[in-house]
């Protein structure tokens with residue numbers, strides 16, 4: 211990824227069939243972000259099927275390429291406006307969504323919630339809004355889609371808008387923009403709709419362009435989590451991503467959980483040896499000292515350390531048909547850190563699609579419920595307050611190699 215360029219990471223969510231794929235395809239099409247041949251190919255397929263250009267096919271096409279690729283960076287899809295580039299992070303509904311959403315690799319800076327004008331908010335609309343809330347996204351945009359199916363009527367838009375505003379308010383979320391669109395026809399995406407002159411606000415693209423990129427993370431404390439160790443020419447290169455802050459050549463660092471100190475000898479990026487690297491960059495580093503380091507080690511500075519603990523409390527969003535049970539043993543992941551643990555308590559349970567409190571103390575957490583979960587883990591890991599560092603402020607709960615739950619860590623001051 212070109213570091214000097216500005217880009218904004220967005221997540222597109224909404225109930226199934228409300229138009230996520232269509233919108234993504236449309237965004238790519240309207241910003242000339244898909245090669246001409248691909249468009250021709252898709253148009254031809256649609257022609258043979260005897261239908262209009264189906265924009266969701268663009269997404270399917272990208273998805274196929276994505277599945278064939280192995281690197282993280284190409285798994286993300288880009289489109290651009292004259293102002294900047296955008297990266298679309300996996301949309302909910304895809305298998306790996308929760309995991310991708312929670313791991314640092316796909317840290318959204320803005321969220322688009324899509325709602326069909328015809329159906330209005332449905333179960334997943336609310337659930338995804340809850341996820342946006344959990345992600346602590348401050349820049350939220352709602353698009354009311356399929357306006358063509360309701361004759362571009364203002365009254366219909368206002369009705370759905372009211373409904374959405376009311377439930378977002380329950381979550382204390384306030385969308386920056388609410389825009390009537392037709393992803394299929396291209397109304398209010400790149401160009402202002404001629405059919406909805408009553409809408410005085412911006413188009414979707416210019417609204418996105420007005421959002422801010424989060425710069426905070428490069429200034430935040432250093433967190434470099436080791437993903438792999440490559441022995442090359444008698445050197446041991448520690449490969450990983452700078453999740454937060456900046457790492458510099460010559461810098462004195464602390465390695466957790468072992469608490470050893472070391473000095474950065476070099477930073478290695480393909481064919482280059484930069485003197486520093488910052489949040490979001492995947493790099494390799496070498497140390498002056500010959501230390502035994504494993505995957506999951508956290509590199510930080512003495513001054514700004516994460517909390518190393520074997521007890522975690524987190525607000526967990528459970529997404530598996532098989533309940534999470536008190537007493538159950540489960541895998542806990544935090545970026546590249548991984549350990550096993552036991553569920554000690556489950557409390558303050560909420561239904562994620564009605565936002566209703568279910569119970570104060572519970573034995574189980576069911577699919578789509580959120581609860582405060584306390585876990586005793588086998589090996590201590592380094593965690594942060596998600597309000598300060600999002601990447602290391604979250605955990606994934608995994609069962610049989612499948613991410614079943616995602617949690618925002620509560621750091622309790624002792």
Ligand code: GDP
Nearest residue numbers: 226227228229230231232266356392393394395
């Ligand atoms: P997803 O499940 O949220 O990704 O929804 P899709 O993008 O696959 O869209 C579901 C269906 O709605 C498809 O048949 C689309 O062609 C259709 N659709 C999506 N957006 C619009 C729109 O703006 N207008 C109309 N008429 N149909 C749309």
